[in-house]
Amino acid sequence: MKNKVRHVLGISGGKDSAALAIYLFQKYPSLDVEYYTCDTGKELDETYELIRNLEIYLGKKIVRLQAAGDSHEDPFDHFLKLYGGFLPSSGSRWCTRKLKLDPFEKWVGDDPVISYVGIRGDENREGYISKKTNIQSIFPFRQNIWSEDVVAKLLKNERIPNVLNWYGNTASDKLERIVEIVSEPLSAKFNQNNKLTALLELDTVAFNKVVFDYLKTTGYPLSVLDEFPLLKNKDVLIRNDIFQILRDSGVGVPKYYEGLPFEFNGSVGVYARSRSGCYFCFFQQKIEWVWLYEQHPEKFKLAVEYEKDGYTWMQDERLEDLIKPERIAQIKEEQIKRIEKVNSKKSSYLIDILAESEVEGCASCFI
Numbered sequence: 487m488k489n490k491v492r493h494v495l496g497i498s499g500g501k502d503s504a505a506l507a508i509y510l511f512q513k514y515p516s517l518d519v520e521y522y523t524c525d526t527g528k529e530l531d532e533t534y535e536l537i538r539n540l541e542i543y544l545g546k547k548i549v550r551l552q553a554a555g556d557s558h559e560d561p562f563d564h565f566l567k568l569y570g571g572f573l574p575s576s577g578s579r580w581c582t583r584k585l586k587l588d589p590f591e592k593w594v595g596d597d598p599v600i601s602y603v604g605i606r607g608d609e610n611r612e613g614y615i616s617k618k619t620n621i622q623s624i625f626p627f628r629q630n631i632w633s634e635d636v637v638a639k640l641l642k643n644e645r646i647p648n649v650l651n652w653y654g655n656t657a658s659d660k661l662e663r664i665v666e667i668v669s670e671p672l673s674a675k676f677n678q679n680n681k682l683t684a685l686l687e688l689d690t691v692a693f694n695k696v697v698f699d700y701l702k703t704t705g706y707p708l709s710v711l712d713e714f715p716l717l718k719n720k721d722v723l724i725r726n727d728i729f730q731i732l733r734d735s736g737v738g739v740p741k742y743y744e745g746l747p748f749e750f751n752g753s754v755g756v757y758a759r760s761r762s763g764c765y766f767c768f769f770q771q772k773i774e775w776v777w778l779y780e781q782h783p784e785k786f787k788l789a790v791e792y793e794k795d796g797y798t799w800m801q802d803e804r805l806e807d808l809i810k811p812e813r814i815a816q817i818k819e820e821q822i823k824r825i826e827k828v829n830s831k832k833s834s835y836l837i838d839i840l841a842e843s844e845v846e847g848c849a850s851c852f853i
């Protein structure tokens with residue numbers, strides 16, 4: 487690869503990517519990270535506020551990437567027109583490709599790129615990330631910082647002799663047990679994940695060094711680096727750590743994560759938004775639509791406007807129906823029941839209650 491390796495981090499407006507920017511800045515100041523954000527033109531004000539706060543903290547500009555930059559319309563509206571008014575959905579998510587991934591891939595071009603992704607140690611997903619071969623994703627919050635494709639290639643049975651050799655260079659004091667594990671071929675009983683977990687648990691740093699040696703034999707962007715400071719990283723960060731980083735740094739937690747109380751039939755419930763991204767995002771839950779209706783009525787009105795051509799944000803319900811008083815009452819009642827169920831968690835962030843919604847979506851919009 488002829489070009490210099492670039493280190494990049496996408497700021498989605500969500501808590502995890504913001505915390506990752508702060509974490510890398512504090513822990514690996516030698517990394518020259520370029521920050522970017524893909525603006526759909528439909529974000530909440532809190533997202534723009536978070537980006538401004540981060541710029542002050544990092545002392546660096548966060549590059550604004552906009553799809554269809556020469557259009558007179560917001561990027562989302564520009565593409566919606568091209569798609570004939572067809573609203574995106576989880577099954578047909580043209581928005582992420584057009585508004586997030588395409589501008590990012592255009593920005594990095596053919597440069598070799600290390601892209602840092604804020605998927606946490608308590609999540610089991612890889613997200614919707616670029617699969618271009620000049621872009622290598624690294625996950626610093628997880629014990630396994632490597633992407634699935636790298637691990638799968640490294641742990642192939644035919645690579646066992648090489649892996650044993652590379653481990654020989656690590657001087658790990660667990661070598662005896664490591665050799666046993668590496669030597670055991672993958673099978674129905676001992677799959678890739680079992681092997682990966684066992685090796686990471688025994689010696690994370692040694693495993694990272696082995697991956698780095700393996701990458702030297704490939705065309706991955708990391709193959710051209712002489713050293714990579716994250717090889718020594720043993721941290722595993724979970725949701726509470728993320729909030730802690732945001733608060734301690736002074737950057738702050740985006741306001742939409744904070745639960746707001748509402749009253750229903752003498753009981754008090756809490757609602758909020760569980761994710762960043764477009765205010766009308768189809769991934770949001772019913773109670774989040776009610777939150778939008780009551781807390782950002784002007785944005786809700788705009789979301790309703792998009793349904794005028796017949797397409798809807800939710801498969802089973804139009805926004806106009808969702809805000810009928812009896813329907814709002816029903817959604818709030820369900821929310822109160824849900825909160826009662828998980829009340830033992832006692833979190834001030836509703837995201838702990840809406841946690842399951844986090845596993846959907848994509849790295850570009852919500853991390």
Ligand code: SF4
Nearest residue numbers: 581582763764767851
């Ligand atoms: S936030 Fe939702 S609507 Fe916006 S680009 Fe991402 S997936 Fe699409």
